[in-house]
Amino acid sequence: MAWIALLLAGCCEVSGVIGLKQVSLRKGVPAYLLLIASFAGSFSLLTFAMQHVAMGTAYAIWTGIGTVGGALVGMFLYGEPKEARRILFIAMILSAAVGLKLIS
Template identity: 65%
Template sequence: MEWIALLIAGAFEVTGVIGIKGVSDRRGWPYMALMLLSFAGSFSLLSYAMTTLPMGTAYAVWTGIGTVGSTVTGMLMFGEPKEWRRVLFIAMILCSAVGLKIIT
C-alpha cells in the first residue's frame, strides 16, 4: 500500500509543478489552488509512505517520479525540446527508481 501511496504522491508532485507553471504564467487563482492542493497531497502521501519504506528510497523514488513526470509534461504540453539526450536521461532516472524498488 505504501508503494501505491508513493506513486500517487509522485503524480501529485507533477500536477503541483503544472500549477507552478500556471502561476508563473499568471493564469489565475485556479492554478494557485491546483499547486497548493497538489503539494499538500503529495507531501501527505510521501509522509505516509515513509512510515514503512526507507526514507532514502521513498524520497528518491518520489523525486524521480516528479522529475520524469514534469519533464515529460513539459515536452508534451509546453513545447519543451524532445531531443534524444533528454529521453536517455529520463530513462536512466526511471531505471534507478525501479532498481530501488527491486532491492527494497
Template identity: 65%
Template structure:
C-alpha cells in the first residue's frame, strides 16, 4: 500500500508541475487552488510512503516520477523537443527508479 501511495505522490507531483505551467498563463483562483491541492496531496502521500519505505529510496523514486512525468508531459502537451538523447536520459531515470524499487 505504501508503494501505491508513493506512485500516487509522484503522479500528483507531475500534475502540480503541469499546473505551475497553467498558473503562468491563467492566474485565476481555480488554477492556484488546484496547484496547492496537488502539491499538498503529493507531500502528504510521500510522507505516508516514508513510514515504511526508506527516505532516500522514497525521495529518489518520487522525484524520478516527477522528473520523467514532467519531461514527457512537456514533450506531448507543450511541444518540447523529442530528440533521442533526451528520451535516452529519461529512460535512464526510469530504470534507476525501477532499480531502487527492486532493491527495497
C-alpha cells in the first residue's frame, strides 16, 4: 500500500507542476485550486509512504516521478524540445527510480 501511495504522490506532484504552469499562464481560481490540491495530496501521500518506505528511497522515487513527469508534460503539452539527450537523461532518472525499488 505504501508503494501505491508513493506512486500516487508522484502523480500528484506532476499535477502540481501543471497547476504551477497554469497559474503562470492565467491566474484564475481553478489554476490555484489545482495547484494547492495537488501539492497537498502529494505531501500527504508522501508522508504516509515514508512511514513504511525508507526516507531516502521514498524521496528519491517521489522526486524522480515528479521530474520525469514534469519533463514529459512540458514536452507533450507545452511544446518543449524533444531532444534525444533530454530523453536519454529522463530514461536515466526513471531507471534509477526502478533500481531503488528493486533493492528496497
